[in-house]
Amino acid sequence: QVQLVESGGGLVQAGGSLRLSCVVSGRIFSINVMGWYRQAPGKQRELVASITSGGTTNYADSVKGRFTISRDNAKNTVYLQMSSLKPEDTAVYYCNLLLRTTDYWGQGTQVTVSS
Numbered sequence: 001q002v003q004l005v006e007s008g009g010g011l012v013q014a015g016g017s018l019r020l021s022c023v024v025s026g027r028i029f030s031i032n033v034m035g036w037y038r039q040a041p042g043k044q045r046e047l048v049a050s051i052t053s054g055g056t057t058n059y060a061d062s063v064k065g066r067f068t069i070s071r072d073n074a075k076n077t078v079y080l081q082m083s084s085l086k087p088e089d090t091a092v093y094y095c096n097l098l099l100r101t102t103d104y105w106g107q108g109t110q111v112t113v114s115s
Contacts (some may be wrong), residue, residue, distance in 0.1 A: 010104030022095030
């Protein structure tokens with residue numbers, strides 16, 4: 001059974017930084033895509049950033065230049081370094097693993113940015 005556990009969320013002032021971590025356990029294959037999504041109240045869940053097992057990254061335009069996604073394949077862990085945070089980054093952030101055609105999700109971690 002695949003499980004994703006996020007950590008690192010919290011409350012931060014605008015302009016501050018946070019780092020999210022997501023550890024994946026269970027039987028997974030080496031070729032996969034890991035990513036971070038977020039969902040703000042009243043809005044749809046949106047992709048923030050993704051990274052393939054080969055290291056190719058993709059970012060939402062709203063976070064380019066401020067967020068960095070990375071992964072440690074040996075530890076089955078994906079990170080999201082968030083800098084220059086804005087109040088509009090406030091949301092629940094979800095870790096995602098795309099394994100072949102199946103999506104797995106973490107439970108989510110709240111990020112709140114105060115102005």
